[in-house]
Amino acid sequence: TATMSFLWFQNFFGIQLEGVILPPVLTIDVILGLLGNMVALWIFCFKLKAWNPNNLFLFNLVIADFFALVSLPLRIDALLRGYWVFGDGLCRINLFLMFSNRSASIALMTVVAIYRYFKVVHPHHCFNRMTKRQAAYVSVFVWLLVISPRVPMLAYSHIKGRANSTQCFFFTSYKEASRGIIILVGMHRILTVLEFIIPLAMLLFCSIRISSFLKERQMGKKDKVRKAMHVCAAIVTVFMVCFLPTTVTTIGVWVIRSYRPWDCTAFYTFTQLTIVSFGLNFLNSALDPIVYVFSSSMFRKALCSSLPRTLCCGRGNETPESTSGTQSTSQDELKSMRASRGSEAM
Template structure:
């Protein structure tokens, strides 16, 4: 997809020899079923999420605006992946130069936008819990819309150069749509280097922010009083879910990208290492777009209004059962809180008697 697996990869040394082409066999075997699962689960989850956001939510807040834009980011890749699935099964690209450019542009934008929006959701939760009186918690929906506009402009401007180049290559009498091959054959490595740097930076920097938010919320969880524990625990669950989805979907691609980068730069003669990381990179692409199928889990954990709308959309029998379970859990929590308060009062009375 983003590599040039059909091209012979030149490696200096060894008498000017080169590693034979990797071939598309592995890509054609692994990715079609993985991408198909991504598309099916992603469409089911995000269409349902879109229906809830559009028709069921009676009030919108900044958090729901961030989540709604994450749904839009998911649709960018969900409408693009079927083209790649068809190409992998068919063995060649048949949709022309224009769709090739749009296809690659949407896939890159999905990754960047998803990472940025998940980070926004976590930061929003961090401020509400750790700094409840901060100005960030008082921004209006209009101001949140400007934040989102800035994010989208940043993402689009980063990857819009892809639309300016022709990515169609005729390889062994087959038309292919590759990103890297276009620039390497033209003798330019600017976009390739930019892609590698962005792939690493857009993973590491948001990850640092996500971990910071999680650690701060966890610290706040230990300091808060009983009455505020539920809010902090909910925020902690949100961050844990976001970090988990983030690591599962984006860590493998980042690691394999760095691996290929290092091998091409410092071990150009090591064909075995190159093949290994190429295969790992191909396999990681399936996980890279799995976030579109997993993001609905983030919606459920991140938005109370979304969760209530989801419960309201369930069949009555399931809804009644869920209400009963929530009532039982709520009663247990109330009882536990009351017991702890009584114990605290008892301890206070005992200390007064001793004094």
């Protein structure tokens, strides 16, 4: 029939397009991600003298990125070969790690933003007295929250085809898919949308409140206020660049299949856009080290102390207060706030 012919055409050319676009994109993601996260892991394990809840959350983000990075080489190999050779078990694990990384990265970035929000905007809140043990409990809760909906993926086979046409895909043929797979696909689409929209709203709220709070009180120098605002904007921008395309294409495929099942052209277009967004989805693993530098003064100082002095631009011009290893950024900001309040009272 015409529908079957179109599905064959779509699957054939979709796989070919993936083989052209995704291998170089994913290879760049792996190389940059491994370099950045290996440096970050080295800093966390061997150079960081003291730990706080923020650094513990960032360390978990490093672990989440490594889960994705170790799974991508198998996907790159399958795309270059044109078929999957690693068997059913590794296919399930591969898909599980890739989808879990997206959820874990989003969740942990949101936790870091919320932690920073309370530190800056509500410095006396009980949330800021969180211990390292409590932060570890929060991290475990986040992992359980993001992994639990993905565990059912491990219970079903996602291998399609035979011999040199074997494919490991989560979203292949819907006609011959079992009811369990159809439910999993529906759950994945719902999670993809919700785990982007809700954290994005929280990130925007935290970023705007931090920026307005610092700007209104003019804590420290104006350039520091401007830098804090730029950092917040950069985090939101990275979040949207990496995860927005996947969310939009997922919604597009969902809407077309539900309300315009006869519109094969639109469905094929969104399928191809999903292929492109798949590569951007893992770019966050390469960009997360930037978040570590901006979000943790302790990490930044440990990194600068490990680099040649010439690479740490402006380090020599910093004041003693800004280079002290015993005070965090939030503590400096709190001191500035108290000082400004004291001068106003006088």
